[in-house]
Amino acid sequence: MGYYDYEGYHPYSNGYIAPYWNTAAYPLSYQQVVNIDIFTYPQNLDGALELIQEALAGETEDGIFYAWLIDQAPTEDDKQIISGIRDNEIGHYALFRQIYRDLTGVMAPAVEGEPFMEPESYCDGLSKALLGEQNAVQKYRKILYAMQSRLHINMITEIITDEIRHGILYNYLYSKNGCGSGSQSQNQS
Numbered sequence: 001m002g003y004y005d006y007e008g009y010h011p012y013s014n015g016y017i018a019p020y021w022n023t024a025a026y027p028l029s030y031q032q033v034v035n036i037d038i039f040t041y042p043q044n045l046d047g048a049l050e051l052i053q054e055a056l057a058g059e060t061e062d063g064i065f066y067a068w069l070i071d072q073a074p075t076e077d078d079k080q081i082i083s084g085i086r087d088n089e090i091g092h093y094a095l096f097r098q099i100y101r102d103l104t105g106v107m108a109p110a111v112e113g114e115p116f117m118e119p120e121s122y123c124d125g126l127s128k129a130l131l132g133e134q135n136a137v138q139k140y141r142k143i144l145y146a147m148q149s150r151l152h153i154n155m156i157t158e159i160i161t162d163e164i165r166h167g168i169l170y171n172y173l174y175s176k177n178g179c180g181s182g183s184q185s186q187n188q189s
Contacts, residue, residue, distance in 0.1 A: 041148060044142070044146040047142065048142060048147075051139050051140075052096050052099060052143060053109065054139065055093075055096050055139070055140070056093060056100070056108050056111065059113070062113070065128075065129075066082065066085075068116075068125065069122070069126075072121075072125060078173055078176075085170075095158070096159075099147075099155060102149070103152075122177065123174065123177060123179035126170055126173050126174045129166075129170050130167055130171060130174060133163050133167035136163045137167070140156060140159055140160045140163065141160065143156055144157065
């Protein structure tokens with residue numbers, strides 16, 4: 001059997017399309033696949049400002065959530081990791097406030113966040129935190145696309161990379177505490 005003698009692969013097919021490829025499917029343009037407005041400045045600025053307001057909303061509830069999660073943490077190592085994440089989030093809040101003020105000339109209006117709902121267990125709290133970090137990265141990328149100043153780009157990049165690192169740390173805590181293994185995730189509260 002030669003190097004190319006598998007699954008119908010032919011390196012020099014001269015335009016031959018294997019019969020299992022659906023040629024009736026029309027190729028989509030990049031604009032059809034991606035909402036191009038999120039990448040286009042200044043059209044994306046208003047959306048970015050709204051996302052910054054969302055990021056600033058609920059500071060009190062976030063503080064309550066982190067205090068609860070730290071209180072539920074079973075080890076000192078867990079408490080230190082979560083405390084470090086909380087401290088980073090406080091710094092992110094200050095950076096978002098500065099960016100909003102720089103872009104608009106005014107302080108961000110106070111926006112009511114979602115009320116704190118106590119998770120059923122420590123593991124559920126870690127799961128909620130992990131999903132929150134993932135959602136934050138998606139939102140913050142849209143903010144990044146609207147930034148023009150190198151300073152603001154650097155600030156948002158700092159925030160996004162911290163959020164990714166936080167997700168990794170929450171994943172570590174989730175795994176370390178056996179949260180995905182059924183019975184243990186229910187027992188830890």
